[in-house]
Each structure stands twice: as structure tokens, then as C-alpha cells.
Amino acid sequence: MDSSASVSRAGSTLLQVIGIMILAAGAVCLLLIALDFSPTAIVGAMFSGSLTSWLKFSQTLSIWVPLLLCSCGLLFTFQAGLWNIGVEGQVVMGAIAATILLRLPETTLPPTLILIGSLTAACIGGSLWGILAGLLKNRGGVNEIFGGLGLNFVAQGIILYLIFGPWKRAGIASMSGTDIFARDLWLSMPAGWRVAPIALILAISVFLFSLLLLNRTRFGLRVKAVGINARAAQLFHIRPERYGLLAILIGGGMAGLAGGLQVIGVYHRLIPAVSSGYGYLGLLVVMLAGYKALPVPLITLFFAWLAAGSIQLPIMLQIDSSLSGVIQGACVLSALLVHGLRSVRQR
């Protein structure tokens, strides 16, 4: 491709992005004005709630970490042509697996080793839960959307059982979760931070790893081949089922890691809502990214900012915080609409 063609393509992509942003922002603003809310006041509140100090910005980053991990995992399954809706359950199973190790009775093992072990366990837990959905699809012909969804419900049942049953708080079981872990089993966090630096480093490395694996290796190419045309891939001796399973294994591992980090880095205990919907939000992120890796960190940062900023809204303006979800959904639908309009015009 010569440079002028690539410049014009970049230009048209930029034009599309601007179109999507104007469309989504316009729709949401109209809704807010119709409800007699001031969009500028809302944006102002979200800025002051998330960007005016490092403490507040690190709050955004603490949402960014699990969202980026889930989205990276979803990149693999999307590229393999799978709708991996089971991420939510994979996050939960990762969190449970991490907690198992943290709850071991008094050991002489150094805390660092336990932490590394529990993060590894989290990856494995998420992977296994993902593979279950993959096997249901490959062996049973169960559509991965429903297999994954069913497994999400099962994971939710398991975590509720554990928190209300064997792992319940001394005295009374409650929705607030298990007992808090000993301090030396927390990920270290400098004063004035809301996110553990190790979690940040892990999330960024996982993203770079995904970028390389998907775009620069034969494995990535094969995963894409399966996603684009499974039957053609088979003719090149690429087994679609195996690559689908590998993609879901990698994706599950990343989702599980997100769950583990939530447990040891954020909540310091196991809570029923440990996954907080990041698995579902990741689906929206990757759709908005056009199933490509490169835009994912920016989009996740934007979504995380929306989520963090909207926490202030009920207190400052008596507006429900689900507004952030409305904006996120509006962005994705606008993107689909713009792509649709473009494809119809090109025809």
C-alpha cells in the first residue's frame, strides 16, 4: 500500500471516529436536555470527580486495569469468531481460585510467594472456566453464547454459596463478603494511590503481549484465519476447534487474572459482585474498537473514566450513576450505525 492511500485511509478512519463521537454525544445530550439536566454540569462533575488529582485519577486506573484485562482476553475470542459472553464467570472463578490460596491456614511461606501463587491460580481458574464453555461448544454443539451465559449463572451461584456458606464471615454471613485478608497479603499500594502499581504493570504487559501475539505471530494469524473463515482455515490444516479453544483459554486466563487482582489488590476479600460487570463492558469495548487491539487501551481508559466519574453524580447532582452505561452503549450503537451507513453508501 503506498503512503497516500494509507494517509487517506487514516483520514477516513478519523472522520468515522469523529462522526461516532458527535452522534453518541449528541444523542446523550438531547436525552439529558429533555430530562432537564445540564450536560455541561454533568461533564464538569465527572471531570472534577476523576481528573483533578492523582488520587482521583488513580481511581479511574483501578477500573481501567480489570477492564483492559477482560478486553484483551476478548480480543482473542472475537478474532477467533467466538462470542465469549462468559467472561463475567471467568472473572468470578479467577477471584475464587485466588481466594482459595489466600485462605490457606497459617503457613511459613513468604507472602510474596502466596501472592504470585494466587495470581497464577486465578489465571488457571479463569482458563478452566473458559475451556468449559469451549468444550460445550466443540463437543456438545452448544452455542458459546448460551454455554457462557449458563456458566456465568453457575459461577454466580458458586460465589454466593462460598460467601454465605463455608467462607462466611465470623459471626454473620452477608453480601459484604468474606473476612478481610491479612495486611501482608494485599498488593502494596503507595500512599495517595488507589491502584496497585503491580496491577498496572501487569495489565499493560498483558496488553502488549496480546498485541504482539495477535499481530506479529503465526499463532495470531491462525486465530484470525479461523475467525474469518473456519472452513478455509481447515483446508490449510488449521483446526478451527483447537484454535477456538486456545483463544478461549487465553481469554479466560486474562479474565481470571482480572478477578484475582480485584481480590488481592482492590477489595482484599471476596465479595459477591467481584466481577462488577467488567466482562460485559469488555464486550462493548472490543466491539467499539472494531475487534482490533490497538484502540483498546484508549477506549478502556475512556470507559473507565466514565465509570469513575459517574460515581460522583448521585452525590453532586442527584443523577443516577447508570448514566455512564448509557453513554457507553450509545457509543457502540453509534459506531454500528456509522459503519452501517458507510457500508450502504459504498455498495
Next chain:
Amino acid sequence: MEISIAVLSAGIAASAAPLLLAALGETLTEKAGIINLSLDGTILLSAMTGFVIAARFDSLPAGFAAAAATGMLSSLVLVIISIYLGQSQVAVGFALTFLCRDLAYFLGAPFARTAGPQLSISPIPLLADLPFVGPILFHHSLVVYSSFLALPLAWFFIYHTPQGLILRCVGENPEGCWARGIRPRIVQAAYTLIGGALVGLAGAAFSLAIKPGWGRPQGCEGIGWIALALVIFGGWHPLRVALGAYLFGFLQMLGILLQDVFPTIPAQIFQVAPFPLMIFTLVLIHLGRNSKGKKLLLLRLLSGNAPGSLGKNYRQV
């Protein structure tokens, strides 16, 4: 504790009614070859609008009408972006389900936990006094009666009317329909909107009758996914879909009953349990159907094929 079969059956019929309405709506849509994955969000959003409008105007019919309109509006997005602009139905449906869910919580927040009207039980005179059958079939709210009516109507419409034939043809082979002078996109759009209206009614059935009121959570979260699974595992046949809906109603009633039997187990488990149980029951039937189970009469009755062009957008030349 004494459990009478009549009371249990009546409970199942009532709790399965909204699920049945939504699943029948989705069956109509999918028979035309369109997957509307937005059910879960749409049910929630129309539950909210139904409740708010009914409370504001103190009129239940207005509430149900508003909910049906909401369902149609939500499916209109799918009609435009997927059927007419050719984008993936699954992608649009997913985005739509999350948008509708958050829109419902956002717009409905001021009305959470407020008082509103509620559909009362209207027993059918004479019939309701029949022993055993009376309480099961004729001692319900209008929502449940309409679910009883919708089932045979949907079955008759799909398999025994000329319009039903066109509907099935478009789902199987839109190109062929085009050649015969039928406009596939119009038919698909129409059934997506009709299906959306039924899904909307299901939402109002929750917030105005089965689980009256609005709040976060409302209590109907997750039902849309169950309805979707019912349609697919029910082999796109309204009667099998209904069977699944009543099975889910049974599981939910069982959860409520067992809660009293095992007070030590937390109530949350019983609320969540029907969902995985249902999905895995469906999966087991599905697995049995795929393997040697073909010989079993029961499994053969349960199997069905997807409409030929399900999920594919028809590109008009």
C-alpha cells in the same frame, strides 16, 4: 408444610406468563430469520416505562401500551442498523441490551420504590369454581390469560395461515421469497417489531403484575436470556418453547418452596439456581438430541431446525 398441586400449578402458570410472552415474541422474530439479542435489556426498559406511565396516568392500559411501544422502539434500532444497514445482528443486539438496561436504571431512578397501580386477579365467573382446573387456569390476572391465548394463536398463525407461511419462507430463504414477489426486508422488519412489542408486554407483565413495582434490581433481570435460550433450544416451535417456559416456572416455584424446607441455605442461592439449572437442562436435552438419542421418541419430538437464514442479513440487490 403442605403443598397442593393445584396451588403449585397455578403459581407456575403465573410466573411463566411474562417469560412465555417474551419467548413467543422472539420465536416470531427468529422465524423471520432475525435474532433479536436485546431481550434482557428491552424487558427491563419496558418494565420501567410500563410502570412509570401506569403510575403517572393511573391507568394500567396506558402502562401496557407504553411498554409495548418501548419494545417496538428498541427493536426498531435493530431493524434499522441490522436489516437495513447490514450490521451484525448479534453485535447490535448485545449493544442494545446493555444500553436498554442502563437506560432503564437511569430513567427509572426517580421512580424507584414508589407506589404504582397493579393488575389484580380477575377470576372468570363459573369456570374459576371448577374443582382443581379452576384455580390452575381460571383464577389469574389478565396477563396470564393472554399468555394462555397467545400460545395457540402463535402456533396457529405460524403453521396454519398464509401469513405464517410467508414468515417461515422469509426465514428459510429470503432470496427465493424475493423471486416470488415478497419483499423479505419488510417482512423481517414487521416481525422484528411485532416480536419487540410482545417482549415489551412481557416487561410490563413483570412491573405491573408478576413482580409489581420498579427498583434496582427489579427482579426480572436475566429472564430475557432465558427466553432467548428457550427459543433456540425449543427448536423454534412455539409449543416446545412454552414447555420450556413452564419448566422454568416450575424451577422458580421449587426454589421458593425449598427455601422454606432448608432455612439454613441462603435465599440468594435459591433465587439464582433456576437460571443455571434451566440452561443446563436445555443443554442436556440438546446434547441428547445430537447423539444417539435420536431413537428416543421424546427427544425426536423435541428437536427442531433453525430457520435457514437465521442471523444472516438479507442483502437486497
